[in-house]
Amino acid sequence: MNVYEISHITDKLKNNTYPGRGIILGVTPDGRKKVCAYFIMGRSQNSRNRVFTETVDGICTEAFDPSLLQDPSLIIYHPVRMVGDVLICTNGDQTDTIAKAIMDGGTFEEALRTREFEPDGPNWTPRISGIVAEDGSYKLSILKSADAEGTACVRQFFEYPPMPGVGHFIHTYVTDGNPIPTFQGEPERVDISDDLDTYAGMLWTNLNSDNKVSLFVRYTDIETGEYEQLIVNDNT
Secondary structure (H helix, E strand, C coil): CCCCCCCHHHHHHHHCCCEEEECEECCCCCCCEEEEEEECCCCCCCCCEEEEEEEECEEEEEEECCHHHHCCHHHHHHHEEEEEEEEECCCCCCHHHHHHHHHCCCCCCHHHCCCCCCCCCCCCCCEEEEEECCCCEEEEEEEEEEECCCEEEEEEEEEEEECCCCCEECCCCCCCCCCCCECCCCEECCCCCCCCHHHHHHHHHHHHCEEEEEEEEEEEEECCCCCEEEEEECCC
């Protein structure tokens, strides 16, 4: 077993009907750019009725058709926000919790110790979060239920140095199911492409066509801080 094996991102996605929501953080093979990708999927009409929209400091989710919006509590949020030179990416309103903590001089870990998994039993959807520093180093976290009843929260944190061509992928679910099985283990080592359009295309093409909703990808030059990004929405 090669514990340092780097999987192709398409192999992680193409045969998985429902990884749920996913975060990929990493660095391009030339070592020049830090990469953040985030996607959402949906099984219900309420979850599928969404788009990513650009904001001043990142992106937010919005209802594609406001007349179809039901409960917004777990589907409308800011997945990506910048606080100074720090990029935050999450699958829920814990983005704002992390942002406030950083602005107040706190840390990623301190912020997430005040939160837990989503209250949507029996799935108990994990809260996944990532943060990228100015130098390209990054952290990932998952908050998940300790048991099938949702009686306690397990909080796991992972910290990575910037390694050219290497990314780490964490997603909310193993695959589809009823209830949906929670992600297990460490974030998965995956490859990163030098080109934003190529990488975004691979991600979008290999997400399940029946369940994919939106994708965000940003490439940021580590030296200059300049970035380019792409948003893809199934609802157009």
